[in-house]
Amino acid sequence: MRIVHLVLLGPFTDGLNYQDNLLTKYQKRDGHEVTIITSEWVWGTAGKLERIDKPDYVNEDGVRVIRLPIIGWQKFPRKMKRYRNVYKTIEECTPNILFIHGVSYLDVYTARRYLKKHPEVIAYADNHSDLTNSATNWLSKNIQHKIIWRHCVHALDPYVRKFYGVLPARVDFLVDIYKLPRNRCELLLLGADDDAVEAACKQRGKQVVREKHGIEPDAFLIMTGGKIDKWKTQTLFLMEAVQRIPNDKVRLIVFGTAEDEIQERVDQLSDGKKVQYVGWIPAKDTYQYFAAADLIVFPGRHSTLWEEAAALGIPMLCRDWAGTHHVDLGGNVKFLVEDSAEEIQREIQNLLNHPDEYQHMKEIAEEKGKIVFSYREIARKAIEA
Secondary structure, eight states, X not given: OEEEEEEOSSOOOTTOOSHHHHXXXXXXXXXXXXXXXXXXXXXXXXXXXXXXOOOEEEOTTSOXXXXXXXSSGGGTTSSSOXXXXXXXXXXXXXXXXXXXXXXXXXXXXXXXXXXHHOTTSEEEEEEOOOTTTSOOSHHIIIIIIIIIIHHHHHHXXXXXXXXXXXXHHHHHHHHHTSOOOGGGEEEOOOOBOHHHHHHHTSHHHHHHHHHHTTOOTTSEEEEEESOBSTTOTHHHHXXXXXXXOXXXXXEEEEEXXXXXXXXXXXXXXXXXXXXXXXXXXXXXXXHHHHHTOSEEEEOSSOOTHHHHHHXXXXXXXXXXXXXXXXXXXXXXXXXXXXXXXXXXHHHHXXXXXXXXXXXXXXXXXXXXXXXXXXXXXXXXXXXXX
């Protein structure tokens, strides 16, 4: 099958662990001819947007990537953006399946025009918006989403086989904000790279991470990762909580970039031994770091790291966000509700004081995580519904 992925809402960056990277990787591995049509923009190593001049190439997964110029290149961060030659490029790729990533941009109408002319093409569309990352003010919610983007979604509706939300909250967004019938919407989980999970779970890899940071083999290692910004200041609560735990065997590693206004506090809470802030690490290393942990804590907003950690079979503490309980596979996760250092400390100490409870979490995590969050299986499901 010839599968074309439209990734025009946000940047596509080779080598990351994002959905658009891994769906295409495993669909290509299954023998399909896979193409990504995307923008000229990527995420740089410092977390900044960068424009690259590489219009048509095959990436390391064997997937063809076609990068289109935006109309007015400096306008990429704007909501109302369109690209040059979208229709022509789709037409030249002659897809059997068109997968539209995101439904809140103007070239959705271009995809609709193509699908209307080519009714034999099977189309899917997904949604990455929910009420924590979108529609966060009156104008965004009531004008952009409830009028403009809702119209885009309903224009696509007759030509799309299935709309996916990549979190339960994002399925709800399709239904509640865009007013799609629930039977037109389905959950398509985010997941983890099967190759990376298998490599990370090898014992030597776990030892390398601990040795690099001076973590004893018998230490109880807690890990968290991701950007530390105004939306995820709860990482500071985690650092405070671990500092307060009166147990010399408890360690914490924090990785990820920190915004300038938060960096000073991060540095204050990092003592280089019990609590270590190690800064940015390459995306390919996140699996190995998480695999070295005994407990992974995500005290802030959801990110794709949640599903990666679940796939590695590590018990987790996660912030209780509505519509993100899909990571709970029957007891591998405990949810944090108070948004405080005191609660985090209490939950960690409870697991330390009740090893049988921790062991139960670990057994469920190891038994189910790798299966449920396998991108090999998610990539197949995405085009079979």
